[in-house]
Amino acid sequence: MDEPFVCLLLSLVLPLAWFAPRLGLTSTPVLRFAVTLFLLALIVLRFPRTGVDSISLGRIDLLIAAAVVLILWMRKLGAAWACEPSRYRRALATAALAAAISYTNFLHFHGGSWIHFHDVAHYYLGSKYFAELGYGDLYVGLLRAEQEEYGYFLTGEARDLSGSYLLPIDRLLGRSDTVKARFSAARWTDFRTDVRLFRDAMGQSWGEVLKDHGYNPTPVWSLVGGAFANHVPAGSRRGVFLLTLLDPLLVGATFVAVAATLGPETALLSIVYFCICYGAGFPWTGGAFLRELSFSAILLCAVLAACSWSAAAGGCLALAALLRVYPALLIAGPGLRAAGQLLRGERVSPSLRRFLLGFASVSLLLLGATLLAPHGLEHWLAFGRNIVGHGESASANVIGLTNWLAYGRSFELGSSSALTEAIDWRQSVYRMQLATVFVAAVVWTALRSQKQDDLVSLLGLGALLVFTGLNLSGYYYTFLVLLVVANRSQHRELLWIFAAELLLYVTQLFEQHDRMLYLYKSLFLAWMFLALNLDVLEARRVPSSSNS
Numbered sequence: 001m002d003e004p005f006v007c008l009l010l011s012l013v014l015p016l017a018w019f020a021p022r023l024g025l026t027s028t029p030v031l032r033f034a035v036t037l038f039l040l041a042l043i044v045l046r047f048p049r050t051g052v053d054s055i056s057l058g059r060i061d062l063l064i065a066a067a068v069v070l071i072l073w074m075r076k077l078g079a080a081w082a083c084e085p086s087r088y089r090r091a092l093a094t095a096a097l098a099a100a101i102s103y104t105n106f107l108h109f110h111g112g113s114w115i116h117f118h119d120v121a122h123y124y125l126g127s128k129y130f131a132e133l134g135y136g137d138l139y140v141g142l143l144r145a146e147q148e149e150y151g152y153f154l155t156g157e158a159r160d161l162s163g164s165y166l167l168p169i170d171r172l173l174g175r176s177d178t179v180k181a182r183f184s185a186a187r188w189t190d191f192r193t194d195v196r197l198f199r200d201a202m203g204q205s206w207g208e209v210l211k212d213h214g215y216n217p218t219p220v221w222s223l224v225g226g227a228f229a230n231h232v233p234a235g236s237r238r239g240v241f242l243l244t245l246l247d248p249l250l251v252g253a254t255f256v257a258v259a260a261t262l263g264p265e266t267a268l269l270s271i272v273y274f275c276i277c278y279g280a281g282f283p284w285t286g287g288a289f290l291r292e293l294s295f296s297a298i299l300l301c302a303v304l305a306a307c308s309w310s311a312a313a314g315g316c317l318a319l320a321a322l323l324r325v326y327p328a329l330l331i332a333g334p335g336l337r338a339a340g341q342l343l344r345g346e347r348v349s350p351s352l353r354r355f356l357l358g359f360a361s362v363s364l365l366l367l368g369a370t371l372l373a374p375h376g377l378e379h380w381l382a383f384g385r386n387i388v389g390h391g392e393s394a395s396a397n398v399i400g401l402t403n404w405l406a407y408g409r410s411f412e413l414g415s416s417s418a419l420t421e422a423i424d425w426r427q428s429v430y431r432m433q434l435a436t437v438f439v440a441a442v443v444w445t446a447l448r449s450q451k452q453d454d455l456v457s458l459l460g461l462g463a464l465l466v467f468t469g470l471n472l473s474g475y476y477y478t479f480l481v482l483l484v485v486a487n488r489s490q491h492r493e494l495l496w497i498f499a500a501e502l503l504l505y506v507t508q509l510f511e512q513h514d515r516m517l518y519l520y521k522s523l524f525l526a527w528m529f530l531a532l533n534l535d536v537l538e539a540r541r542v543p544s545s546s547n548s
Contacts (some may be wrong), residue, residue, distance in 0.1 A: 006046045051108030059275045060102045062505035076491035092268035099275035116287040121198045124288040126215025127225035132182040135382040136161045144176035145195040155207030161214040190234035197235045219370040219379045247292040254296045257303045266488040270481045279474020294324040304371045305455040310351040314358025316342040329465040333458035337449040400471030401429045403522040405510040419425045441468040460486030500528040
């Protein structure tokens with residue numbers, strides 16, 4: 001941008017806003033209106049309408065994270081202004097507004113376009129034509145439709161989803177007759193029309209779609225997404241745009257539910273974390289198609305649990321788990337708590353019983369719906385193979401414990417043999433991790449769950465198992481908003497959660513490589529989880545030291 005917008009805010013707008021009432025410039029309604037209008041005019045006139053670069057966005061998120069950490073720290077110390085409800089709420093609202101603006105890159109979105117065409121091409125076309133393409137033939141179908149529509153291609157190679165290798169497009173086109181034969185004439189015409197929509201909209205970047213890793217949601221997501229996608233007329237850009245509005249409506253409604261049940265402060269903190277979570281910004285999942293459905297289900301599960309609607313909460317978690325799999329580990333806290341009660345000869349508490357029954361009922365219902373569909377079992381088996389394949393990838397944007405456990409060995413990834421060696425090493429480390437660290441985390445979660453009665457806190461315990469047992473793409477880590485909700489009245493714990501993001505953005509001032517930044521985020525999250533369990537560790541240490 002031509003003039004640093006943040007510099008203007010820090011050097012002029014904020015000082016004027018602070019000094020104005022102290023100098024008597026807001027003593028009358030007319031003066032207040034004039035000062036407010038002047039400050040708003042400065043902001044509007046210098047607002048970066050074309051967005052800012054990623055480095056500047058990182059620095060802005062650093063300031064937002066630092067502001068929230070400062071607010072929480074002052075509140076923990078008992079500072080008068082931070083403990084006064086209205087001032088505290090206004091401070092968090094300002095941080096949430098700034099975070100939302102930064103999240104959307106000052107409303108510039110994807111270079112001026114709201115729709116994330118690359119992502120929507122996979123999720124819209126993949127779900128709409130799932131019956132014909134399944135998981136393995138999306139790119140074959142795209143190439144055949146492109147050949148018939150245009151007669152030429154924008155890339156010379158595409159990914160073979162059956163083996164996850166990049167191949168010359170001729171080799172994939174060689175099996176396109178079989179793929180096309182699965183379509184009726186009308187469905188093939190619609191498919192070609194939809195492909196034209198995306199290729200025309202994306203231009204030269206269309207070739208990158210064919211080199212991605214395909215369509216990978218669960219059959220349950222395909223069932224839900226396909227129900228929406230098949231109601232959009234072929235080639236309708238307006239219809240695709242409306243589909244991309246579902247996510248902000250879902251997320252917005254969920255945050256409203258958090259505010260209504262758990263308080264506006266909890267909702268505002270949740271919004272800030274969602275917006276500044278590193279690796280989960282708008283370029284990844286913003287303007288996409290139902291990418292946030294699982295996140296909303298997790299957060300709604302916590303809201304319903306806090307309202308003692310345990311069965312509905314369990315159903316929401318089941319939906320989240322069958323949409324994205326990893327939320328299934330969040331059942332660990334309630335499940336281990338119930339198991340402990342049974343082992344002690346106690347009756348499972350009514351809220352836990354209803355929660356687990358809701359989870360089981362909705363799981364069976366959704367699984368049954370997909371298994372009864374044509375080729376239902378085959379689709380689940382294909383999905384399982386996809387998940388295994390993704391787990392073996394060496395993507396840069398992965399967060400998890402394996403990142404730094406496997407970091408000790410370096411590889412030149414320029415050759416396929418070196419890449420294979422790196423993947424094999426990473427998998428051996430991951431298997432060792434599951435047999436040791438993950439098992440220890442399960443035992444620790446089982447012990448902690450016996451000391452918890454609050455269902456929301458029990459759900460939060462499962463976050464440690466996600467971190468120690470899985471390696472997820474960074475954009476899934478918005479689910480840690482669950483920890484914000486679970487620790488909403490614990491200022492120290494909230495400090496640790498936001499401090500992990502703050503430290504990552506400070507690190508970004510000195511390190512620009514994505515792979516290293518995701519490694520550092522994995523480290524900071526590991527320290528965060530340790531800090532969140534520090535109370536128990538300290539409580540165990542104090543008696544032993546006093547006895548000595």
